Amino acid sequence: MKRNRLVTLYNMDATRTVLASLISILIGLAVGSVIVLIVGMSSSNLSAKSTWEGIRLVLFGILSTGRDAAGSLTFGFNPTSVGNMLFRATPLIMTGLSVAVAYKTGLFNIGAPGQYLIGTMASLMLALGIPTETVPAGIVWLIAFLGGMAAGAIWGAIPGLVKAYLNINEVLASIMTNWIAANLVTWAFDVSNFKNVVESTKSAYVYKTTFNGVETPKFGLDQLFPGSQVNGGIIIAIVIAILMYVIMTKTTLGYQLKACGSNRHAARYAGIKDKQSIVMSMAIAGALAGGGAALYYLSGNTEFYWSTYQSLPDTGFNGIPVALLAANNPIGVIFTGIFMSMLDIAGVQLTALTPFNEYITDVIIATIVYLSAFSLVIKMLLNGRKKHKAAKAAATEESGAETTSGEVAAEEAGKIPDEAPDGTDAQPAAEGKPPEDGAPEKGGEAK
Amino acid sequence: MTFLIQQTLIYAIPLMIVALAGVFAERSGIINLALEGIMIFGAFIGVLFVNIVQQTDFFMAAKDADNYLALQGLEMLAMLAAAFMGAVFSLLLSFASINLRADQTIGGTALNLMAPALVLFLIRIIANQNTLQMASGDAASWFMIKKAMFGYGRTEDMGFFGSTFIDKTYIATYICILLFIILSIILYKTRFGLRLRSCGENPQAADSLGINVYKMRYAGTTISGALAGMGGFVYALTTSNCMATGDVAGFGFLALAVMIFGNWKPLNIAGAALLFGLFKCISASYSSIDINGDGVYMLANLGISVHLYRMLPYLITLIVLAFTSKNSRAPKAEGIPYDKGKR
CATH class of the missing domain: 1.10.3470 (ABC transporter involved in vitamin B12 uptake, BtuC)
Known part of the structure; x- marks a missing residue:
């Protein structure tokens, strides 16, 4: 029973949207860390220690409480x-x-x-x-x-x-x-x-x-x-x-x-x-x-x-x-807004405590935006995994969810043709929809 | 008058070449909102290239010996470097919008956010400040074409043509004009150009005739990236003394406006770019423009606030767009990801 409920939760469109965003965030943070790593490795002025500190601050800057007497970074709740x-x-x-x-x-x-x-x-x-x-x-x-x-x-x-x-x-x-x-x-x-x-x-x-x-x-x-x-x-x-x-x-x-x-x-x-x-x-x-x-x-x-x-x-x-x-989603905005300002604070800590600077957080934000441009693809990948596991029952449920919101329908329409070549999961009803990804009026003019 | 023409060209040329960059992308069906970001990135790469290469013995010696040819060559190499890296940077957009069929507006915005962030991050680490400059000297002394190169003395007059179009200009300006003409011809008079444009109008039909739409769109955005990157460096070289600051003051967006105002056609774009260049020039240096050469600075004496002059290019753009947008005809398939399986 419990497992079923989890599957249902996972199949909800909202859940997959949240998951796609979380994956974007994780990749964004990883990219930021890798850039810090590359710069730290390639620059002779920066030691491995400060590079490691930089990466830790990129990831956990909000919890930083400065340095202790020995000069190493300390972490904890910082009101x-x-x-x-x-x-x-x-x-x-x-x-x-x-x-x-x-x-x-x-x-x-x-x-x-x-x-x-x-x-x-x-x-x-x-x-x-x-x-x-x-x-x-x-x-x-x-x-x-x-x-x-x-x-x-x-x-x-x-x-x-x-x-x-x-x-x-x-x-x-x-x-x-x-x-x-x-x-x-x-x-x-x-x-x-x-x-x-x-x-x-x-x-x-x-x-x-x-x-x-x-x-x-x-x-x-x-x-x-x-x-x-x-x-x-x-x-x-x-x-x-x-x-x-x-x-x-x-x-x-x-x-x-x-x-x-x-x-x-x-x-x-x-x-x-x-x-x-x-x-x-x-x-x-x-x-x-x-x-x-x-x-x-x-x-x-x-x-x-x-x-x-x-x-x-x-x-x-x-x-x-x-x-x-x-x-x-207006409710989601509350959380992502707080997340963005958390990155901001991490950038401030990074500038104050290491040779790196706050612009790395902008790089992370840009990466996340870039990924969110094709969050549909990420969602699709999640869908693909689901389809192997939960097979058809979930597919019908999903097509029911599609029609509930115009935006979702448009997003799904953008992804359906992707699956069309293999022909197994393609839903003819959705295939006819115009591929309007975020710029619906343009699609309208094109016809 | 000479001053006015030179200043106008300085602003108009980057606008023109970057607007053409927009044309190549949009004619192939990809909205390139990232022009601004690619310009910023290109400016940074070009300046970095100059900064590094300047310090080599060869160019130091060339500068000391007043070897103008070597210095002009350096300028051209830097343009090439900026163009190359601009093209590489634009691959991010191509990949997202062609292979992954992502929303092109968002992809472009991401690049616009990415470029200044990445550039400022690197500049801060390289230069320990927020600007990256040339390693030594300034753009004028290293790269500007001067009378002396043609054997003229300091006091000799080159005539109106010479003093306007040769003295105190940059070779980058003329390379850009030449490129603009060549690429416009390619776009309209060659098989490649026709195929590219067809992908922006009706990719399905193009595909049915055996044209690889993905390849054409990649070609369009890559040429676009190269031109925008180069335009960014030319902007940095000619207007801000070969300095990269992670900012091109909205020139990429202005170029987009020029492109739309020019109705996606090269000749109209050249005209539009000159017009906006003029307004930009007026806003930047209205207080020292002496139109008829009588020593009276008319525009400064009008008593209009400096802020109005600064606002003017954007205000005019909006007004002009308001009047022309009804007739404007964008490439039909722009912004729509191409999908083979769809009819």
């Missing part, structure tokens, strides 16, 4: 690291949600960095601009947070609008709005009086929001993780993630968005306003990214480097791996 991890996860979860929601509608939101920047600008200006002598700080915080979301929504809606009504590829439009945002934000802060002129070394930064007495409530988390930057933002982000899950799976709006993502043309014939849905989806995505920026910069202990016209925030781009690794 500061864990707290900082949760703090850095906050904006990542939000940008991850942003990318995930757009992806469900068949849009690739590479514009999260721009939406994040605009959100930063709006929330910082509101938090610093409204005098806390007349308005209570709590209200100012709320206005700034909502303002950041609204600004992000407007910025996100622009690529949505040009995609829906002018048929401009949303990837390109997003990239352009990203750089326009970078310049716009620099411009706005350049002419504003929010530049930090009090501390002479901080002139390139905007004031912290605590300058105006505005900061995110801690909800006691600072007691739990002493010495870290953690605050209530992580709780807000998790609540929003759950909210997004409910919206996407339980409401008409979510259904319309997903229908547009699965097949825009079919959705239109079913009476769904596809253009409005695209704009709506991008606006929601923008609001989430902007909200993430607000949560990060309203914390009171972060400073914004305002002359940002030459660079886009990594947090925005990292929303893409967060979403992809979570297979665009």
Whole structure:
């Protein structure tokens, strides 16, 4: 009996998605370790000891507690690291949600960095601009947070609008709005009086929001993780993630968005306003990214480097791996967001304690994204193993699961032809489906 | 005017060659979103190559003896190295999107994330800082074509043509223009080019006529990777003094925009690249552009914020795309993994 239940669990599509993500993560970490190893071996300046330390920090950086008196690395529960991890996860979860929601509608939101920047600008200006002598700080915080979301929504809606009504590829439009945002934000802060002129070394930064007495409530988390930057933002982000899950799976709006993502043309014939849905989806995505920026910069202990016209925030781009690794599931995003910030912390430890640097964690993230591009293949391999073991009973169950969600159906359709040559497991019903891997509207145009 | 033309060319040439890189990939049916990443990688390889080779006795002696031919040869070798490694790097994308039929947008994004991370990781270990520079001297003194190479004295005038297109230029610019012309002809006038394009329009039909679609798509993305890698190095050489920083300021994406604006056709792309090069040039050096040579810097005197000028290339791109996208016609099969078993 127990074994049967395990088999059922293993055959569930969700389980295989999680497994595929875990395999991606493991391969990513392995690649990172191998690169550290290769660099350590080939460089004469680096000893075998520091290479070994580097690998251990890549894998377990979050547990690092520095070095002991003898100079060797020590590991254990580090409340500061864990707290900082949760703090850095906050904006990542939000940008991850942003990318995930757009992806469900068949849009690739590479514009999260721009939406994040605009959100930063709006929330910082509101938090610093409204005098806390007349308005209570709590209200100012709320206005700034909502303002950041609204600004992000407007910025996100622009690529949505040009995609829906002018048929401009949303990837390109997003990239352009990203750089326009970078310049716009620099411009706005350049002419504003929010530049930090009090501390002479901080002139390139905007004031912290605590300058105006505005900061995110801690909800006691600072007691739990002493010495870290953690605050209530992580709780807000998790609540929003759950909210997004409910919206996407339980409401008409979510259904319309997903229908547009699965097949825009079919959705239109079913009476769904596809253009409005695209704009709506991008606006929601923008609001989430902007909200993430607000949560990060309203914390009171972060400073914004305002002359940002030459660079886009990594947090925005990292929303893409967060979403992809979570297979665009809002609940999954919570965990992958925390995982990404864990890697981030590992990178900080790596820079502080060894001759290696934090960019190796970006390499790991990139590897994971690369693998998630063909997570279908990994899933297929898992399927293949299953088929040898559980044979046909599972196959019928799987085809039942296929029809439940449009996205799953599309993914499965992409893999079915793979199996067609051997002819044994091919399901004719699924074979007719268009091979729409994540870019359904393109497939539609091709026909 | 001379300054304006030279500066425009400096920005337009990398855009043009990288946009052509995009054409080769997309005409074969693969969306190459990774242009930016491949450029970053190519820039790093080229600069690293220069950095290492510079330190050999042969080139040190060549520099001391003002042996221009050897130095220009070094520049070309570095371009070749960047192109080769760019092609190798792009194999990651080809493998994922052709053999594994992965989502090409995500694959490209992965490469875009990978390149700066890997490059910065290595630069930090090699140079102990965030930029990798030439081992000695600067790009201008090593690689720039100067009057002296043609026997002109310091004060002699080369005429408008000479001072605009020969003095203080890089040979990389002309190699890129030459390559652009040759590759455009290959794409349109040879059997290989026709086959490549057919794979981007209707791979099933191409396959039925005996064309190996996988091979053609590999060829397309590999040429694309080589051109983008080279373009990345040319960008680093001409605009940032032969320095690799793990960043090309969005040029790869701008090249994609140029490609779409140019409707996937080489001639239109050349025009589009020049236009964007001009705007990029204005945004970078508007304060020192003296259009009619009367010593008045008109653009600087307009009183428009520097930030607006910097925003301009992207703003114009978006607006231009808005007007042209209705007529744009992408290769029909781009972005769709080819599958033999499917009709």
